[in-house]
Amino acid sequence: MKAKSLLLFFLTITFVHAMSIEELINVTNKKNHTIQGLQKAILSTQENIILARKWQNPVLSFGVNDISLNDASKRDSEAMQAQFIGITQVIPMGNKLEYKEEIALKEQQILNFILEDKKLEFQSKIFELYYSIAVLEKKHIVFGTYLNNIKKLEKLNLALYEENQALQTEVLSTTILYSKIELQQLKLQNIIQNLYAKLEEITQEKINQVHIDTSYLLKELNMDFTQHPKLQAQEGLFNKALVQAQLEKENKIPDITLNVAYFQRDKKYEDYLNFSVAIPLALYGTENSKVIQAKSKSYEERSRLKELEKEFTSEVKQIDNDFKTAKKILTILEKDILPTQQKLQESMAMYNSLNKAKPQEVVTALNEYLNYELLVLDEQLIYFQTLAKAHYFNKGKMQ
Secondary structure (H helix, E strand, O other): OOOEEHHHHHHHHEEEOOEEHHHHHHHHHHHOHHHHHHHHHHHHHHHHHHHHOOOOOOEEEEEEOOOOOOOOOOOOOOOOOEEEEEEEEEEOOOOHHHHHHHHHHHHHHHHHHHHHHHHHHHHHHHHHHHHHHHHHHHHHHHHHHHHHHHHHHHHHHHHHHHOOOOOHHHHHHHHHHHHHHHHHHHHHHHHHHHHHHHHHHHHOOOOOOEEEOOOOOOOOOOOOOOOOHHHHHHHHHHHHHHHHHHHHHHOOOOOEEEEEEEEEEOOOOOOEEEEEEEOOOOOOOHHHHHHHHHHHHHHHHHHHHHHHHHHHHHHHHHHHHHHHHHHHHHHHHHHHHHHHHHHHHHHHHHHHHOOOOOHHHHHHHHHHHHHHHHHHHHHHHHHHHHHHHHHHHOOOEEO
8 A cells, every 4th residue: 555644544434423533633623722732832932932032131220329317418518429320231142042042942843743742642542532432332232232132042041941941051041141241231331431521522522423434454554653743852852952051051151241320410520420340250160060960961861762762663563563463363253254153153044944953053153153243343443443553653644
């Protein structure tokens, strides 16, 4: 099969509550609170990028000096008495602002990757829930047929028992079997209802039913997780840590604080300006410690990236193994066992019509066929859940 979108695969065979999966995913992207929160966070990072290149706000100061305690209003007693207005500005040195802007840009990129990863995660979960519901609802129907057959067998054994042609244990065993299947059906119904609730929680959309063709089988599943948004987000954290280390190195160059003040004196004296420059002295090695911390952080993020790549490699191998195994089992069940069991059931029915087989044997053969149908549905559940996982790791594509 040529490269196609796994999303397109699901879209062509799936409909839910009169909405295509594509439409429902769009609804999820608009209504899901997690996605909305990430989108708003990304918008706010744009302001961080703008702020990163801005200088600190200047400080404006006003004051009066040399106030006499005997007469505060007297301002002409000596030459140093003055009213002043001043301004203080921190002037960044080196390339600090460029590095801060680069960090802000990387934070925005990281959030974009996290958003894409979260969308893939939700899409994968939606597919998994869809197919789980569809397969389990079919299983619920099979249980219903199974119960009807057991009820027929129970009535037949009871009639035979009344005619002394069957043992009471056969009647009781059939009654117990009916109750066991009924309990399984009740538990299954609860699981289906919970899956619907989970689907509605993710999509924020009321969903009453699913209609899916579960007979479709892919020939192969080739996954490529390179450039996966989760890996790219972690790589972004690593690159951000590298830039942070560069910024900490740049911070070893101290910023300069410039002060300018205008002093107004009594008319007997001339006004004057004060000018000063303040430069922090790096005496205690604080900057060096921060550089070391930033480098350690970059090593930590790089290790996390390598570990995540290993996890992805392992998970993809397991998914591929599960896919191949489920497909082989389905092929054996659907092409070998079920047809053979159906022939057996038809033979039993024919022998029954010729009075060569007991009616109980015919019903039992049908129940055995239903047992294999349940096995098929169990394997279909594994198969489609595997495809849902593949959708996430393969970025929505398959070959």
